[in-house]
Amino acid sequence: MGREAFTVHDAAVELELPEEAAEELLERMVEGAVLTMPGIGTGGRPGRPRYQFHELMRQAACGSGALEPVPQ
Incomplete structure (x- = not known):
């Protein structure tokens, strides 16, 4: 999960949590x-947030080496 938007379902799968908790x-x-x-x-995915x-969180993570910079 970098620059792309994601759904609750996507996060729940990544975090191994029930969708309500995610x-x-x-x-x-x-x-x-x-x-x-x-x-x-x-x-x-119509109707789903x-x-x-x-962006500032992404920049901080990239600056710390936690994420690879995304070419623009």
Whole structure:
């Protein structure tokens, strides 16, 4: 999960959590400005919120070596 938006289902699979627990975690991360919600119903999953890491969080992770920089 880098620059691309993802769904609750995607996060639940990655985190090995039930979808309800993943959704609660994602909502807390939105409230804390770690994630943004770029849209609902995009990417082939109509009506489902999509989440994305805030650009500043991505830059911090790339600067720490935790993520590979994404070419623009």
